[in-house]
Amino acid sequence: MSIRVKRSTGMMGGTTKVALEVDNQLVKKLKNNEEYTITSDAEQVTMKAKQLIFGSEDRQVERGSTVNIKINNNAVLLYIVSLLAMLFGTMITPVITIIGLIGAVVTVVYSTKRWFKLEVE
Template sequence: MGIQVKRNTGVMGGATKVSLSVGGEKVKKLSNNEEYRIDANQGPVKIKANQMYFGSAEIEVEDQSVVEIKINQTALLLFVLSMVFLLVGVMVSPLVIGIGVVGTLVTMIYATKLV
């Protein structure tokens, strides 16, 4: 039957396409609200989604499953706050710029699931 993957990232996640990897190989770039069907004849399949440097953990999915790709709200909030610190820091102080840079690095690490 197959595995149905649907992207539902909304307005904030709709700026770029999401790369869908199956078994470590990129198979499709999904736009917002786009669906893709994966054949799973050999049993469970490992899938992963990436958007720019934001990514998901690799998950194992059984046949006849429905997977929905959503935006990571926490990573998005951290990213926006870091950008605000960077922009305000240009006008205020180098210390605030440093906080923004550290925040951006933390966001990148968190978003790629390295923690």
């Protein structure tokens, strides 16, 4: 049996390839809207996606499934809000800049395991 994987991350994740790991081994680096089929004899495999320091949580996937790699909208929203706070905080008050900087650090920590979502169909 096989597992079909499709990357559909859109503009936010489209600049570099996403590394697909199956059972902690690099299998393929996917471009945006690229599909790949994994063949395995096991009933379940553990998958995750990684790009630079960002990644996804480990996900158990059964044979015959279709997996979509997507961007986590919450992580992107947190990233944008943090950047805006850092940029416009200097015009308003330095406190907002500090809040934006803290938000940026929180975003990086949060995104190391949650930048991508693996949706199983």
